[in-house]
Amino acid sequence: MNQEKNIPSPISINFNDLSTVFEQSTNSTHFFIDFNSSKIICIDELKDSNARTKLSQMSKDKRYLKIPSRDINDEELLIEGFIYEPRDVTLVDTLYKTVHRKNGVKHFYQLLESQPYLKEQWLTYRSAVLRNEMINWLCNNNIELTNQHLIPPIEIKELTAEEIELLPDEIKDFRPYACLRCHNKDGMKARIFSINVSPENRLIEQETNRIMKEQFGVSHHGGWSGGDQEFLTASQCPRCGCEEIFWDY
Ligand SMILES: [Zn+2]
Numbered sequence: 001m002n003q004e005k006n007i008p009s010p011i012s013i014n015f016n017d018l019s020t021v022f023e024q025s026t027n028s029t030h031f032f033i034d035f036n037s038s039k040i041i042c043i044d045e046l047k048d049s050n051a052r053t054k055l056s057q058m059s060k061d062k063r064y065l066k067i068p069s070r071d072i073n074d075e076e077l078l079i080e081g082f083i084y085e086p087r088d089v090t091l092v093d094t095l096y097k098t099v100h101r102k103n104g105v106k107h108f109y110q111l112l113e114s115q116p117y118l119k120e121q122w123l124t125y126r127s128a129v130l131r132n133e134m135i136n137w138l139c140n141n142n143i144e145l146t147n148q149h150l151i152p153p154i155e156i157k158e159l160t161a162e163e164i165e166l167l168p169d170e171i172k173d174f175r176p177y178a179c180l181r182c183h184n185k186d187g188m189k190a191r192i193f194s195i196n197v198s199p200e201n202r203l204i205e206q207e208t209n210r211i212m213k214e215q216f217g218v219s220h221h222g223g224w225s226g227g228d229q230e231f232l233t234a235s236q237c238p239r240c241g242c243e244e245i246f247w248d249y
Pocket of ligand 1: 179180181182183184237238239240241242
């Protein structure tokens with residue numbers, strides 16, 4: 001993605017520092033990674049009269065990479081995503097109505113102030129989403145950080161026929177239906193795996209793909225979320241060997 005930048009790998013920048021500046025970046029406060037010093041540099045247009053010149057020079061310099069800025073639209077999207085988070089249906093309804101009236105964002109923040117538990121939930125949600133966005137950005141730019149475990153260890157286990165039998169019907173009835181390459185519908189077998197994490201960022205997806213390939217010989221899998229438990233699904237066409245299969249109920 002950023003062949004034009006000199007990105008050493010890995011670099012020794014603290015992930016939490018990156019996340020913090022990502023949360024603080026705006027259309028006027030810009031942050032860059034300096035690959036020569038492994039430091040984060042801030043250019044604030046409101047405080048620095050030479051900011052424009054510096055920004056223009058730094059954007060062309062291979063040494064610096066700009067950390068994405070966030071604006072009010074990003075914040076609105078984040079709030080939209082949060083509306084359906086609470087398990088309490090009444091609360092979801094209240095949030096929906098609050099956010100979708102005039103000056104919704106302002107009313108949303110006011111609502112949070114009157115409900116400390118909800119505010120806590122919002123802050124947790126917001127920092128988790130931004131953390132994943134930061135991880136995705138690092139992945140997209142092929143930036144690896146030294147000695148930092150950004151994702152938990154992933155455990156994947158293939159379910160036996162007996163274990164599959166014990167699953168709820170809605171996952172058992174979800175079956176490989178037709179090969180996307182040769183359209184064969186016969187002899188499709190479902191493989192189901194349990195996994196201890198949800199695919200919330202690119203790093204988790206990459207690691208999941210690697211484990212599925214290395215441990216189970218699967219190069220294409222699907223996902224199925226059963227509330228608290230996540231599953232992976234895989235199948236292979238017995239006629240042509242293709243692993244891209246259309247699943248249906
Ligand atoms: Zn096929």
